[in-house]
Amino acid sequence: MPSRLLGRTGRSVSTVGLGTWQLGGDWGDVSEPDARAVLDASVEAGVTLFDTADVYGDGRSERIIGAFRAADPSVPLTVATKTGRRVDQTPEAYTLEHLREWTDRSRRNLGQDTLDLVQLHCPPTAVYEDDRVYDALDTLVADGAIAAYGVSVEEAAQALTAIARPHVASVQIILNAFRLKPLDEVLPAAEAAGVGILARVPLASGLLSGKYDEHTTFSADDHRSYNRHGEAFDQGETFSGVDYEAGVKAAAAFTALVREHGPADATPAQVAIAWVAQLPGVTSVIPGARNPEQARSNAAAATLPPLSDAFRAGVRDLYDSRLRAAIHGRW
Known part of the structure; x- marks a missing residue:
């Protein structure tokens, strides 16, 4: 697995990581043994x-990762919470x-005296602009509670505000x-x-x-059922804010593009991950996985050969023709 320096943290991380939202909830039930198998x-x-x-x-994902690390502290891991x-x-x-209260709870959940990386979790826009917030985070670094901090954002403008701060990693x-x-x-x-990034x-x-079509259904406790229009949190977190029916059609076009211009034997999911990982400026891609097979397949995307100019142009054309009007101005 190739690795890259994670910004100002000074740490090298794999170009494909693992997102663990699904180990806590909102994607249907994942048992603790199944979660451990995904981490393994x-x-x-x-x-x-x-x-x-x-x-x-409510901390389940952190606790599962904490137990995983405790079982074998020698495993080289960076955990971003x-x-x-x-x-x-x-x-x-x-x-x-x-x-301090929130990070102390995460330290207990993860079993870490010093958290590797703490990210503000898509707060209101004003938070990214507040000197006092960055001063507080700097204090936690000085105290040894966290090693580095960053932000998670919904909007490009929020990202640009944070990037301008000298200690955002x-x-x-x-x-x-x-x-x-x-x-x-x-x-x-x-x-x-x-x-x-x-x-x-x-x-x-x-x-x-x-893998989805207009007949696909998701369980009631899956955000792809209950948050399609932003009912519970930002709509952009579910199907990237794309209308589901329009997204299914665009996904079919993406699959056709993979078949025509993508690497032989690579799945659409692997090519989608590789397309992101190969962008200049991206440190790591963090897909989720509900089972070990998905986890292994996602990780394999890191070793795909460089995607062709024809494929990259096709992605741009697909976006411009089908999605830009509804998506680009919102996030």
């Missing part, structure tokens, strides 16, 4: 970056007292073949500033796997 398979495939959050299953969504989303909530942002706006300014700005939702909540 990922590490065996060369993954060295796990991304989690304190609200994934996220914080801030345990309270009502008002800028005033992001105080040193709260940030990384930015996590939705980036996939159905969400191209970060290519305009965010990736160049991050690369110039030495800020890492963690690309989440690389498969547009599974659409880019090519």
Whole structure:
């Protein structure tokens, strides 16, 4: 597995990591043994970056990762967690007292004295602009509670605000073949500033796997059922904000593009991940996985050969013709 420096953290991480939202909830039930099997398979495939959050299953995802690390401390891992969504989303909530409380809870869950990387978890826009928030995070670094901090964002403008801050180590942002706006300014700005980019939702909540159609149903506790229009959290987190029926049609076009111009024997999901991983400025792609087979397949995307110019042009054409009008201006 290739690795890259994760921005200002000073750590090298695998170019394909593992997102662990699904180990906590909102994707249907995943048992703890199944979750452990996913972590095992990922590490065996060369993954060295796990991304989690304190609200994934109210800390369940963090605790599972903490137990995994405790079972074999020699495994080389960077664990990035996220914080801030345990309270009502008002800028005033992001105080040193709260940030210390939240990170202390994550330290207990993960069994770490010092957290590798803490990311603000898509807070209100005003938080990214608040000097006091960065001062509080700097205090936690000085105290040894966290080694580095970054942000997770919904919008490109929020990312650019954070990148301008001198101690922000990384930015996590939705980036996939159905969400191209970060290519305009965010990736160049991050690369110039030495800020890492963690690309989440690389498969547009599974659409880019090519496995879904207009008849596919999802369980009631899966956000792909209950958040299609932003009922529970930002709509962009579900299918990248793409209307489901339009997304199914666009995914079929993406699959056809993979068959015509993609690497032989690679699945649409692998090519979708590789397309993101091969973008200049991207540090690591963090797809989720519900079983070991998915985890191994996702990790294998890191070793695909460079994608052709024809394929990349096809992705741009697909986005411009089918999705740009509805997506580009929103996030």
